[in-house]
Amino acid sequence: MSLAPLKILIVEDNLSFALELEMLLDEMGYTDTLRADHSGTALDYIYSQEPDLILMDIDINGNLSGLQLGEKIAHLDIPVLYITALQDAPYQEASRQSNTIGYLVKPVQPLTLRSAIDLAIHKVKSQKAEHKPLHSGEDIAPFIARRFFFFKKRHIYYKTDVSDIVYASSHDNYVKIYIHKNEVFTVRTTIKNLEDLLPEHDFLRIHRRFIVAVAHIEAINFQDSTVLIAATELPVSQTKRQELEEHVRKLG
Structure with missing residues (x-):
């Protein structure tokens, strides 16, 4: 979807x-x-x-x-x-x-x-959702209900299936979320809020700026500390490398 x-x-x-x-x-x-x-x-x-x-x-x-x-x-x-x-x-x-x-x-x-x-x-x-919005006004922070991720943009509420989210990147108080049909949308929240919101068994924080959907990972290069996802190479921080390795072992 x-x-x-x-x-x-x-x-x-x-x-x-x-x-x-x-x-x-x-x-x-x-x-x-x-x-x-x-x-x-x-x-x-x-x-x-x-x-x-x-x-x-x-x-x-x-x-x-x-x-x-x-x-x-x-x-x-x-x-x-x-x-x-x-x-x-x-x-x-x-x-x-x-x-x-x-x-x-x-x-x-x-x-x-x-x-x-x-x-x-x-x-x-x-x-x-248990988290609080980061800002006031008519917009609300994104949330998940009935397997869908909801957010508001220009007075209209949108949704996407959580399973369609490929990865997310942080840009100060905004996060860009990439979904599987090469669509990108921006929400006003932090990467930490998003991490708390997404199902932890399906998503992994690999870097202070990036969250990835485990199911969409195409390759992992532990030597270079990178993952390939949606034909994009993302860095894996030293502090997150062990967590990624443990997650991969569980899947195996």
């Missing part, structure tokens, strides 16, 4: 409003969207397409209401933003009892929707 914006599922049986939401999301940069107008169709999409975020109307067609559908998929840990035309307290309370991450009342304004998505991602991040 290459770098991609979040995949968002719209569960709404009012076609005109569903299209309006889709247009708003597209204007925000979220072009990977799905639409379902029935709880059964929504459930099929949820299981087969694995969306990162669901915009769910409380009252939808099908055997399940939006709230019941949210409860049914609670174990999947997919954030749900409930949408309704009703401002009644019982509906808000019911949505809080369900697997909700937020609550929106129709009509939904662009700024409200953007803020709700930001809040949803912040909540997921706080639930799934």
